[in-house]
Amino acid sequence: MPFKDEAKRLVMQKKYSRRWYEKNRREIIKKAARQKDKSRAEWVAYKSKQRCSHCRKKHPAIIDFHHVIKEGKRSVNRLALKQSNVTEAIKEAEEKCIPLCSNCHRILHWNETRKAMRVRRKKRGDSPDIS
Numbered sequence: 001m002p003f004k005d006e007a008k009r010l011v012m013q014k015k016y017s018r019r020w021y022e023k024n025r026r027e028i029i030k031k032a033a034r035q036k037d038k039s040r041a042e043w044v045a046y047k048s049k050q051r052c053s054h055c056r057k058k059h060p061a062i063i064d065f066h067h068v069i070k071e072g073k074r075s076v077n078r079l080a081l082k083q084s085n086v087t088e089a090i091k092e093a094e095e096k097c098i099p100l101c102s103n104c105h106r107i108l109h110w111n112e113t114r115k116a117m118r119v120r121r122k123k124r125g126d127s128p129d130i131s
Helices: 006-048 076-082 086-096 102-124
Strands: 063-067 097-101
Touching (some): 006 076, 006 086, 063 102, 076 086, 086 097, 097 102
Antiparallel strands (some): 063 097
């Protein structure tokens, strides 16, 4: 029987939902684990097909994605693994990123940082650094 009083309906719905969850908890947890495993497998399969754009190494454990287009930047790993949205992560990676191995990715960011520091020093008129 539906409740006319909205507050009472919400209280009853909350009680029902809690009881239903307690009754089905194990199945819900198993289903979530299966979905997470499926997403992880899809993401690893996608990363397995990628190569580093600089050194051409190919292994899913070392592939990172460097955002070439910074606008609307989202972490592709977080999308794929934490939010289980692999298709969105793949779309983001293909549209805005280049695959790099971990070392090349770090070197690229190191060089970008050093270049930015040199530009700032030049604008301020400071002496150039040694590196």
